[in-house]
Amino acid sequence: MTSFEVDSLEGYALAELRREWGYEPDERIVVIGNIRAAKLPDGKTIYFLEDLKHASSFSSLRYPHVAINGSHSAFIGPVLPQGFDLQAKYLWALAELTLSPKKEREKHKNPYQCNVVRGTLRPLSEMPKDWHFTVRGPATVALLETAVHDAIMARANKSTASQIASIKAKLNVEQSNLEAASSALARALSHQATADARLADTENQYRDALRKLDLQRDKYEKEKALMEARLSSLAELAERKGERLHALGLLDADDLKRLRDPHPPAANGLSLAEAFDGDFSRLAPHVQAVLWSRNLMYTQDRIRNFLALTRTSDLVILAGDSGSGKTSMVKAVAQALGAICEIIAVKPNWTGPEDLIGYFNPVERKYQSTPFLDALLRAEADPNRLHFILLDEMNLARVEYYFADFLSYLETRDRLPEIPLFTQDEERHVLMENGIFLSIEQEARLKAKLDEGATIEDLLTDETANNFLTLFGGFKNTESILAHHARLRRGLSGVLSTRSTLSFPANVRIMGAVNMDDTTHSLSPKVLDRAHVLRFDNPFLTDWEAIENEIEPLELTDALQILPEEFGARTDYPAFDRTLPAAEFLARLARVLDPLGVEFGYRAIRQGLGYLQGAQEAGLTEREALNNIILMKVLPKLTLDLGRVMPDGRPRREQLLALRDLLAEEFADDLDYLDDSCVQRLEGLAATADANNGLASYWVR
Structure with missing residues (x-):
């Protein structure tokens, strides 16, 4: 522990907690506890570590000066690491604790409140060598978990066995010398007196601790003020x-x-308000005309859809064969908007988050950055301009390996996510x-x-x-x-x-380009559930004459620089309101998909409703936007063996046809004029399955 930490308020609280719990001054606070899940009013789940015990002595741990019936748990977070079976009878774990953030400790009125240190929580599935127990028969996980539980309880009880025996001996002596009634009364009075004395002693200790805390706080504030007066930041x-x-x-x-x-560069083009009076729907025809002048041909609906996706601040995946125009479209649209497009090449050997955002090298005392992190830092230094960061060949490595942490960051909607670097x-x-x-x-x-x-x-x-x-x-x-x-x-x-913590820039949109072939990895359900997948077909199948008939004369020749805030702020997804027709339809769709083993839950539906708002602002109708939701959020998840049956015994093919009928009934002839219809895509998928040994996949042609 450094001298600075000891002198600080947090350092004092940690030192006091180690002393109270029997840890050495420099020892990590490693505990054993039982994991408990708690449901919040909004339906989310958070986890706590309860029944805290010393990892060596197995003595029970309670926060100093907190009432017996108060909370003596440690906060884990909204997500458990892999390896925990929530259906297990016992869910014991080892973890290291540290103090909770100051706001949480003040909120719970507990200066010693702790959180589990991220990355230290692990299931107690391996017994330490000094725990002695025997599991006979097949060593199943259930037996091992039960044995772990029994060993913990036996080890914990052993530490108090001698005290219990001593107390029983004293009670036997007293009971032999006194009559039963007077002995019971004497014991009751004795217990009451002891409790009063302990309460008085605890109150005195609490008052002494408060006085020490006040003195320490005053000392800390003075030292802090002195330090800040000398040197408060890099800028100073x-x-x-x-x-x-x-x-x-x-x-x-x-x-x-x-x-x-540190002043950012000023804008050097017309904003949306200056160019089109703030009307986002007028942007797509202009972009289409600019791209056409550069021999790049995309339908106006495709451009409106892409612009709507940029408003969501979600991960956008562009899927298609090499040469289908994925990267070209992102670069060209960015240039037409006055935005910056950064292309990051994904390597096949990426296996963890450090490949994406780097790591701190303690030898060189320097953060080893990456092209992706450098792009984020450049965007942060240029807040008045949009930045598209495109991960090219995104699935050359397993996306759920190196991009898992970033997927979690992108799920933070009520604020800009903080990315800890060191x-x-x-x-x-x-x-x-x-x-x-x-x-x-x-x-x-x-x-x-x-x-x-x-x-x-x-x-x-x-x-x-x-x-x-x-x-x-x-x-x-x-x-x-x-x-x-x-x-x-x-x-x-x-x-x-590189600073220790990077706040995700509000002007950044993350995208990925993927090829779905034998040389790449498939996208996992976790990734598909959190992304919008925009599919690109062979450009030579495009009706170029139809696109040329859509081209409108350019309204202006001046360059654009659309401001990030004109693409919408990062906000939470709309609440699920089943009275809305679109929400009710997506809920019916989820019920049809469930027997096929395809998850389409609240997150995906709320994400779809968020896209629906941006799509209508971009000039798409609600029907067109719903069609796009199915194309981007539902069909990419379909990889089914139609030869298998569902849990109720019916063939999967029957349910797939029911899905087709639902879409056909919902849209009827509304989508006939579109180049890409979810009904046509699903019919093509079913037809391909017949010629592919019953394998129905959105990605198989």
């Missing part, structure tokens, strides 16, 4: 000491300029180290009578300055001044290039 460091950092070679001129002048302690350490070095070198310059422009070479070649730095900087028997200087420079460069 650059403002106050930028020239010295540059002169000493710790900071480049470009970095200094960027810190002092611990904030590294930033604080860099600021403190540079601040201390600047203070020492200032004294060295004064002693040597050097001016403000003195470089590190001037300090080292001046005997007085060099001796002062060596003596008061602690370099006499440790690393050299030059080595320390190099380490400071690396650390400062690292935190300047």
